[in-house]
Amino acid sequence: MVRILPRAGIADAERDCVRNGRDIGQIRLLRRYIQGRREGILLLQYTTHTLYRLFHEKLPGFQIPRNAGMALTDRLKPVKNPLIQYAQYALKNLRLRRNLFMSRNILPIALIAAACLTAPAHANEASVKDAMEAKLGVKISSIKKTPYLGLYEIYADGQIFYTDAKQSVIIAGALIDGKTMQNYTVERMQKLTAVKFSDLPLNNAIKQVRGNGKRVLVTFEDPNCGYCKRLDKEIAKLDNITLYTFLYPILSPDSLEKSKQVWCSSDKARAWNDLMLDGKKLTAKTNCNTSAIAQNLEFGRSLNIQGTPTLIFADGERIPGALPLDRIEQKLVSLDSAPAEK
DSSP: OOOOOTTOOHHHHHHHHHHHTOOTTOHHHHHHHHHHHHHHHHHHHHHHHHHHHHHHSOOTTTHHHHHHHHHHHHHOHHHHHHHHHHHHHHHHHHTTOOOHHHHHHHHHHHHHHHHHHHSOSSOOHHHHHHHHHHHHOSOEEEEEEOSSTTOEEEEETTEEEEEOTTOOOEEOSOOBOTTTOOBHHHHHHHHHTOOOGGGSOGGGSEEEEETTOOEEEEEEEOTTOHHHHHHHHHHTTOOSEEEEEEEOOOSOHHHHHHHHHHHTSSSHHHHHHHHHHHOOOOOOOSOSOOHHHHHHHHHHHHTTOOSSOEEEETTSOEEESOOOHHHHHHHHHHTTOOOOOO
16 A cells, blocks of 8 residues: 655655556545645645734724734844744745644744734835835835825825825825815825925025015016916016016026026016016027026926926915916915015
C-alpha cells in the first residue's frame, strides 16, 4: 500500500507511486491526496475569512478595542518584535515542514501576527496621498477627509478631486451638500487658493489710488487679455480704492513686449489705462529694468495662477475671471474696509 502523508503534494505522490510501481491516476490514491489536503485548505479558508471579518468589516462594538489593541501592539516593542520574529519563523518553516500539526498551529498565528502588524486599522491620509500621487502622476498639495461618504479631498495641480479609502473611484467635479445645497467644492477651493496678502510683492505692481484708497484690490493681468480689458472698465468705476495691477504676460510673446513697454513708461498707470481702456498704442522703449515682470511670472506660477484676469482681495480670497461691478462692490463692502498697503 502506498502511504501518502496528510500534506503530501502531487510530486510526493507521483514519486511514491513510481517507487512502488503503482498508477498515479488510481482513484484510491487521489482520494487520499484530497483528504490529506482538505484540512489544510479548510484551515486556510477559515483563517483568511476570520482576518477579513476582523479588519475589513465594521463589527458593532469591536472596532474601538480592535484598533486600540493594534495601536498598543505597534507601540510596545517588547511585544511587537517577538511577534514579527515568530511570524517570519513560522512562515519560513511552513515551506519546510509537512506535518499537519505544524500547519494547523503555526499558520493561523503567523497570518494573524503578520496582519496585525502590517494592516492598518483604517486608511489614513498619508497612504491615500501616496496612492493617488502614483495614479495621477502629479504631486498632491493637500489631502483632507470630507464629511461626505468617507471621501477624501485631493488638491493637486490647482484642481480638487475626490476618492475613497481604497481609491476605487476618482471624482472630478463638485460636491453639493444635500441639506444646505451649498457647493462644498467651491467653498474649499476658495480656502485652498487663498493668498496671504502680506506675501504679495506689491512693489512689482502698478499702483493706483482713488479717493481715500481704503479699499484694496489686486489683479493679475495680461495686456492682450480681452477679459482683462472688460474687467478694467468695471474697475474704473470704483472709488475709494487702491489698485495693484501685476503685469502677468502669459498669452503670447507680444504680451511680454507690451508689459515691458508699460513698465518702462514714465507713468506706468497712465500707460496701462491708455492701453486697456482706450486701446492706445504703447510708445515707450523697453530698455529699463524689467526684472519685476519676470518675478511676477515666477510668483504667479507659485500660486498656480493659470489665467487672467485673477483678482485677489484683502482677505486673501482669489477669484478668477472678469467679475461684474456689483460682485466686486459686494465683496469689498464685506471686507470691512481693509487698509491699503503703503
